[in-house]
Amino acid sequence: MTSRTPLMAGNWKMNLNHQEAVVLVQKLAWTLADKKHDYGQVEVVVLPPFTDLRSVQTLVDGDRLLVKYGAQDVSVHESGAYTGEVSAGMLAKLGCSYAVVGHSERRAYHAESDELVNAKAKAALAAGITPVVCVGEGLEVRQSGEHVAYTLAQLDGSLAGFSAEQVAGLVVAYEPVWAIGTGEVATPDDAQEVCAAIRGRVREVHGDEAADALRILYGGSVKAANVAGIMDRDDVDGALVGGASLQADEFGGICRFY
Numbered sequence: 371m372t373s374r375t376p377l378m379a380g381n382w383k384m385n386l387n388h389q390e391a392v393v394l395v396q397k398l399a400w401t402l403a404d405k406k407h408d409y410g411q412v413e414v415v416v417l418p419p420f421t422d423l424r425s426v427q428t429l430v431d432g433d434r435l436l437v438k439y440g441a442q443d444v445s446v447h448e449s450g451a452y453t454g455e456v457s458a459g460m461l462a463k464l465g466c467s468y469a470v471v472g473h474s475e476r477r478a479y480h481a482e483s484d485e486l487v488n489a490k491a492k493a494a495l496a497a498g499i500t501p502v503v504c505v506g507e508g509l510e511v512r513q514s515g516e517h518v519a520y521t522l523a524q525l526d527g528s529l530a531g532f533s534a535e536q537v538a539g540l541v542v543a544y545e546p547v548w549a550i551g552t553g554e555v556a557t558p559d560d561a562q563e564v565c566a567a568i569r570g571r572v573r574e575v576h577g578d579e580a581a582d583a584l585r586i587l588y589g590g591s592v593k594a595a596n597v598a599g600i601m602d603r604d605d606v607d608g609a610l611v612g613g614a615s616l617q618a619d620e621f622g623g624i625c626r627f628y
């Protein structure tokens with residue numbers, strides 16, 4: 371079990387309009403409150419589509435909910451002629467605490483490189499938003515046995531040029547692509563192996579303080595029924611949750627893993 375504050379982040383992907391978003395966050399807050407969830411023990415974050423953020427902000431502020439929220443992506447640009455982009459400054463103004471960068475779906479469908487992910491993470495940090503930097507191998511790489519080297523190469527590229535202090539404040543999500551949305555969750559040993567390697571690389575490059583502070587999430591078919599085993603491992607500090615985060619009871623159960 372981690373000594374860092376556990377973080378449970380729900381990636382809604384392209385699901386739920388702004389009204390459905392309000393209903394889900396309300397239900398989630400009720401679920402957590404109902405079960406006497408101690409918000410001090412676990413940080414709970416929702417990551418809705420951009421169009422929902424204003425409504426989520428209004429609800430969270432109005433009801434003084436302790437649920438945090440963030441975005442699923444962010445532009446590298448500050449402002450200007452970049453049609454369709456949303457800047458980190460705009461997200462910060464809406465009260466976003468986090469922005470996911472380099473999710474495997476963006477790497478796959480939008481050809482996002484480590485360089486772009488790195489620039490997005492820097493843009494988020496510059497606006498005071500914590501990037502959740504996603505890395506992780508596909509099935510072929512896993513089967514070849516090169517998953518640790520592959521993931522560390524992605525990590526190196528995505529964190530290039532960061533100071534030890536910046537890395538200490540980051541969140542890295544290890545998400546093996548073969549486990550995302552497939553129902554095939556990595557074993558706790560699989561998750562621990564790569565999360566430990568990520569922390570080891572950060573220790574090597576940035577020192578003990580950064581390595582000990584960095585939070586590393588596992589993502590890939592996490593559910594209330596399988597989260598405890600994964601969270602039991604030393605280097606897993608939380609979960610990035612897709613499908614299961616769309617149901618308040620299920621995500622609430624994940625947040626109450628302990």
Ligand code: PEP
Binds near residue numbers: 551
């Ligand atoms: C994700 O989208 O980051 C994810 C982990 O999805 P799922 O939990 O549905 O596998």
